[in-house]
Amino acid sequence: MKKEQIMKIFEDTAYVRMGGSAEELRAAEYLKAQCAAFGAEAQIVPFEVDMATIQTAKFYADGEEVTCKGYLCAGSGEVEAPFYYLRSNDEYSLSQCKGKIVMIDGYLGYWMYHDLLENGAVGFITYDGNVNYADNDIDQRELRSYVSKGNKIPGVNINAKTAVELIKRDIKTAKIVLEQEEYKGNSHNVILDLPGEVDEYIVLTAHYDSTSLSQGAYDNMSGSVGILGVAEYFANRPHRYGLRFVWCGSEERGLLGAKAYCADEEALKKIVLNINLDMIGCTMGKFIACCTTEESLTHYIKYFGLEYGMSVRAYQDVYSSDSTPFADKGVPALSFARVAPPNTGTIHNSYDTIALMRGEQMEEDIAFITAFTERMANAKCCPVKRTIPDNMKDKLDIYLTRKRDKKN
Numbered sequence: 001m002k003k004e005q006i007m008k009i010f011e012d013t014a015y016v017r018m019g020g021s022a023e024e025l026r027a028a029e030y031l032k033a034q035c036a037a038f039g040a041e042a043q044i045v046p047f048e049v050d051m052a053t054i055q056t057a058k059f060y061a062d063g064e065e066v067t068c069k070g071y072l073c074a075g076s077g078e079v080e081a082p083f084y085y086l087r088s089n090d091e092y093s094l095s096q097c098k099g100k101i102v103m104i105d106g107y108l109g110y111w112m113y114h115d116l117l118e119n120g121a122v123g124f125i126t127y128d129g130n131v132n133y134a135d136n137d138i139d140q141r142e143l144r145s146y147v148s149k150g151n152k153i154p155g156v157n158i159n160a161k162t163a164v165e166l167i168k169r170d171i172k173t174a175k176i177v178l179e180q181e182e183y184k185g186n187s188h189n190v191i192l193d194l195p196g197e198v199d200e201y202i203v204l205t206a207h208y209d210s211t212s213l214s215q216g217a218y219d220n221m222s223g224s225v226g227i228l229g230v231a232e233y234f235a236n237r238p239h240r241y242g243l244r245f246v247w248c249g250s251e252e253r254g255l256l257g258a259k260a261y262c263a264d265e266e267a268l269k270k271i272v273l274n275i276n277l278d279m280i281g282c283t284m285g286k287f288i289a290c291c292t293t294e295e296s297l298t299h300y301i302k303y304f305g306l307e308y309g310m311s312v313r314a315y316q317d318v319y320s321s322d323s324t325p326f327a328d329k330g331v332p333a334l335s336f337a338r339v340a341p342p343n344t345g346t347i348h349n350s351y352d353t354i355a356l357m358r359g360e361q362m363e364e365d366i367a368f369i370t371a372f373t374e375r376m377a378n379a380k381c382c383p384v385k386r387t388i389p390d391n392m393k394d395k396l397d398i399y400l401t402r403k404r405d406k407k408n
């Protein structure tokens with residue numbers, strides 16, 4: 001795929017497309033049309049997701065209203081309580097949460113939410129953004145169902161500058177009013193099959209949804225264009241293994257598209273390998289291959305990079321992306337990414353636009369991924385063992401919150 005066409009796709013998809021939204025479906029239809037343009041017929045496959053429409057979200061600090069966004073799927077209600085800033089999750093700090101509205105740093109993950117509930121918090125506040133940025137943006141967050149497990153307390157998200165102000169002012173009380181309608185909706189995967197000579201498949205994945213403030217050019221229209229480029233290359237070329245391309249919806253909401261796809265365990269039996277792309281082609285940064293596979297693949301990719309003439313760092317780990325549900329079901333899975341240093345490319349905010357992308361780098365990354373895919377697709381026998389080694393199983397248990405990491 002040529003850089004002009006690549007950059008045109010970034011321009012055409014320069015809009016926010018949250019999982020389950022009409023805009024996400026619009027992007028799905030766009031990707032399907034891109035496949036049709038090279039003569040391939042993709043399917044749009046719906047799957048159910050939680051949705052919510054917020055009617056009221058208000059946050060008062062010592063009686064004064066503070067700009068916020070309410071957490072989706074965090075229920076409805078009104079709560080007024082002492083304010084507490086939980087700086088760390090040591091036992092002393094947690095013991096101070098009882099009966100309070102608690103502000104935390106960072107994301108509200110499964111274990112943090114679990115800690116808040118265990119310790120009697122009655123509401124929560126998170127913040128995002130950066131005190132050094134000019135904007136006052138606030139991301140639209142949700143209380144994910146696998147985090148809440150039905151136990152909901154109201155919460156809001158605020159800008160980092162506001163959070164700093166609250167601490168400087170030493171506020172004592174907080175009040176959250178949250179009203180919302182919660183319902184079920186649909187997100188979509190876009191699936192394209194290019195059958196091979198044998199009835200076994202290599203699945204290439206990339207998510208095409210974005211977070212609430214982001215046009216998601218880097219994260220992850222880049223990977224979506226990447227697998228589109230690979231699909232275009234193979235559409236009229238023979239290959240031994242079948243190739244299936246899945247543009248996943250709702251990755252940003254907890255890998256929901258990949259989880260929905262991997263729910264069909266019978267279909268997974270025919271999959272020998274998953275190649276996932278999440279963030280490629282940015283101007284700065286290094287190219288990596290994160291392999292949730294046996295260690296041998298990391299050596300293979302290193303050698304392949306040297307042979308091909310591509311700087312690539314390959315290692316074993318769990319990548320926070322659509323490769324993970326595959327690995328969790330026993331399918332060896334790897335993610336390719338070009339990782340930008342954070343001061344040259346950030347994600348999940350309004351700065352993730354076409355400005356981060358470089359057409360020449362996209363071409364180069366797609367060419368390498370295509371070459372790697374070609375080796376695997378035409379292998380007489382897929383060289384990657386269809387097992388997940390124990391060290392990766394441990395990491396999957398931690399990532400998928402079945403086990404708690406000592407650091408958390």
Ligand SMILES: [Zn+2]
Nearest residue numbers: 219220278279
């Ligand atoms: Zn992503």
